[in-house]
Amino acid sequence: MKHLLIIGNSAAGISCAENIRKKDKEIKITILSKEDYTAYNRCLISYYLSGDVKEDKLIYRAKDFYKDNAIELLLNKKAIRIDAKKNQVVLEDKTRLDYDVLLVANGASPKFPEIKGIRKKGVLGFRTIADTKEMLDMSLVSPVACILGGGLIGLKAAYGLKKRNLDVKVIVKSPQVLSQILDKESSEMFQRRLIEHGIEILTGSDVQEVIGNGDCKAIKLDSGKVIATSLVVVGKGVTPNTDLIEESGISFDEGIKVDEYMKTNIPTIYAAGDIAQAYDAILEKASVNALWPNAVEQGMIAARNIMGENKKYAGSTGMNSVEFFGLPVISFGMTRPPHPGEDGYEEIVTRDKRNTIYKKIILKNNVIKGAIFVNKIENIGILLKLAKLKVDVSTIKDTLLRSDFNFSVTKDLHYEKEEFYL
Amino acid sequence: MKKLYYDPKKCTACKTCEIVCAIGHSPSKDLYTAIVEDNVSLPSVRVYVGQEGNFPLACRHCKDHPCVNACIASALSYDTEKGLLFNKEKCVGCWMCVMACPYGAVRTDKRDNKSVRCDLCADINDPRCAKNCPTKAIVYVEEKK
Numbered sequence: 001m002k003h004l005l006i007i008g009n010s011a012a013g014i015s016c017a018e019n020i021r022k023k024d025k026e027i028k029i030t031i032l033s034k035e036d037y038t039a040y041n042r043c044l045i046s047y048y049l050s051g052d053v054k055e056d057k058l059i060y061r062a063k064d065f066y067k068d069n070a071i072e073l074l075l076n077k078k079a080i081r082i083d084a085k086k087n088q089v090v091l092e093d094k095t096r097l098d099y100d101v102l103l104v105a106n107g108a109s110p111k112f113p114e115i116k117g118i119r120k121k122g123v124l125g126f127r128t129i130a131d132t133k134e135m136l137d138m139s140l141v142s143p144v145a146c147i148l149g150g151g152l153i154g155l156k157a158a159y160g161l162k163k164r165n166l167d168v169k170v171i172v173k174s175p176q177v178l179s180q181i182l183d184k185e186s187s188e189m190f191q192r193r194l195i196e197h198g199i200e201i202l203t204g205s206d207v208q209e210v211i212g213n214g215d216c217k218a219i220k221l222d223s224g225k226v227i228a229t230s231l232v233v234v235g236k237g238v239t240p241n242t243d244l245i246e247e248s249g250i251s252f253d254e255g256i257k258v259d260e261y262m263k264t265n266i267p268t269i270y271a272a273g274d275i276a277q278a279y280d281a282i283l284e285k286a287s288v289n290a291l292w293p294n295a296v297e298q299g300m301i302a303a304r305n306i307m308g309e310n311k312k313y314a315g316s317t318g319m320n321s322v323e324f325f326g327l328p329v330i331s332f333g334m335t336r337p338p339h340p341g342e343d344g345y346e347e348i349v350t351r352d353k354r355n356t357i358y359k360k361i362i363l364k365n366n367v368i369k370g371a372i373f374v375n376k377i378e379n380i381g382i383l384l385k386l387a388k389l390k391v392d393v394s395t396i397k398d399t400l401l402r403s404d405f406n407f408s409v410t411k412d413l414h415y416e417k418e419e420f421y422l
Numbered sequence: 423m424k425k426l427y428y429d430p431k432k433c434t435a436c437k438t439c440e441i442v443c444a445i446g447h448s449p450s451k452d453l454y455t456a457i458v459e460d461n462v463s464l465p466s467v468r469v470y471v472g473q474e475g476n477f478p479l480a481c482r483h484c485k486d487h488p489c490v491n492a493c494i495a496s497a498l499s500y501d502t503e504k505g506l507l508f509n510k511e512k513c514v515g516c517w518m519c520v521m522a523c524p525y526g527a528v529r530t531d532k533r534d535n536k537s538v539r540c541d542l543c544a545d546i547n548d549p550r551c552a553k554n555c556p557t558k559a560i561v562y563v564e565e566k567k
């Protein structure tokens with residue numbers, strides 16, 4: 001009987017195991033996690049931080065799931081090395097686990113900047129239930145929290161801690177928050193909203209040092225300013241956990257390089273999720289798009305290929321949906337084109353009179369390359385699909401940002417879609 | 423599995439489908455009570471009125487269901503017989519499903535921060551929009567292959 005070993009008990013790993021079990025009850029499946037929980041909704045830890053979701057509601061696959069699906073789950077087991085020559089994974093406790101097929105789905109970790117004092121107690125990443133619990137404990141003793149980074153994770157931590165009534169200061173190197181996923185105008189809308197709700201934002205400044213003896217007591221900015229705080233959250237992006245595979249012979253760049261079957265350069269080893277560098281369907285190059293839907297889809301594609309189906313992956317996309325203090329935004333693909341107006345790039349924009357709604361679409365040679373919808377987000381999924389399939393939208397371009405835009409507008413465009421008109 | 427199909431040529435945009443959908447998903451299921459309920463329920467089918475005709479649209483319960491893969495709260499699942507299943511209690515209003523739906527068929531209810539989507543009237547096993555459409559512009563029939 002074939003043995004599939006999955007390193008990682010989250011979006012990608014669970015999706016792979018589930019998709020195998022839909023069709024195959026024979027193959028032996030083992031899932032390994034260095035954490036102490038059955039599968040949980042990682043993205044909901046910010047809702048747990050803010051108090052909107054209780055801890056027990058985070059778990060999405062409880063113990064009986066593993067039992068019912070004949071999956072062996074090994075918790076609190078950290079893999080430290082892959083011995084691809086022997087088809088074995090080496091654990092921290094020196095145990096070796098054999099496999100016939102391996103799925104590397106060990107995700108990513110917060111990037112910590114290399115500055116003095118960054119490993120002091122009270123400086124936390126925001127990735128796991130354990131991180132969140134520590135943050136909640138610290139929030140009881142530290143009236144001030146400093147967030148390093150104005151990206152999604154940083155702002156989610158800021159939002160959660162503000163809801164816990166802390167004095168929250170966000171230190172952002174770039175001139176705006178959310179600069180990775182929004183353009184200038186939309187990021188300013190969010191910045192205003194956050195400030196209105198009492199979050200302090202220090203743009204154009206970076207942290208230089210974490211001060212304290214063992215415990216964090218303050219941070220020092222590059223301006224020389226010192227802010228007293230015992231809680232610092234690092235939200236400076238994530239990095240795939242490639243340390244595990246460094247000497248395994250598996251090729252990696254930013255993440256593990258996979259082909260369109262989610263296979264690595266080693267035929268018995270697949271990779272999926274935040275660890276994997278797959279093809280980006282919109283940007284048309286290999287990228288790590290560390291997002292939940294991509295991880296689920298990649299786990300599914302890996303499963304089908306492990307079962308020998310030859311199923312190709314259409315590619316991942318950069319796409320985000322968030323809401324802060326009642327202001328929602330969805331954006332995907334390219335949000336700041338390299339040369340607006342040149343090389344076939346074009347931007348179309350609309351806003352309402354009161355500047356509460358903002359929509360922008362980026363096109364290249366009449367193919368949608370990205371979009372940002374602030375405060376009126378419905379129907380953006382139609383654009384995402386058109387972008388992924390690289391559909392020429394020249395015939396409907398003037399309707400895309402109209403308030404009555406809807407799916408029927410695309411009915412004469414030829415691309416794969418469900419038939420639902422008689 | 424049965425599915426909803428639309429004939430835009432027959433649709434007069436009378437919006438009966440929207441009304442019966444909203445009433446059918448209200449706590450009282452009665453028009454005169456439903457309109458004064460605290461949170462007047464939103465219809466999950468909508469008729470788009472355009473120059474080229476009128477187009478009713480609701481969740482397709484599609485086989486691909488990218489919304490299920492996108493849901494970060496595991497509020498969505500798919501059943502080959504029943505179609506898309508939505509556990510409203512789990513929904514946190516992150517709108518990942520709105521982003522993922524290629525038909526624009528998911529609505530947002532800002533009052534309780536939950537998404538709104540067609541459940542094919544699972545309570546009576548017969549979608550009210552099709553049952554009540556006066557011109558038969560909406561039909562509920564076995565899936566066209």
Ligand SMILES: Cc1cc2nc3c(=O)[nH]c(=O)nc-3n(C[C@H](O)[C@H](O)[C@H](O)COP(=O)(O)OP(=O)(O)OC[C@H]3O[C@@H](n4cnc5c(N)ncnc54)[C@H](O)[C@@H]3O)c2cc1C
Binds near residue numbers: 295
């Ligand atoms: C606060 C927060 C909010 C987010 N919000 C969103 C959102 O709104 N939308 C979105 O699309 N994405 C969001 N994300 C990103 C999303 O959570 C990830 O893309 C997704 O979890 C990736 O899944 P994965 O299976 O690849 O890996 P992960 O979820 O990172 O899981 C990795 C698994 O591998 C295990 N593991 C790691 N190393 C080892 C080892 N050496 N040995 C054994 N086991 C190991 C871990 O214990 C874990 O089980 C958010 C992330 C965070 C932290």
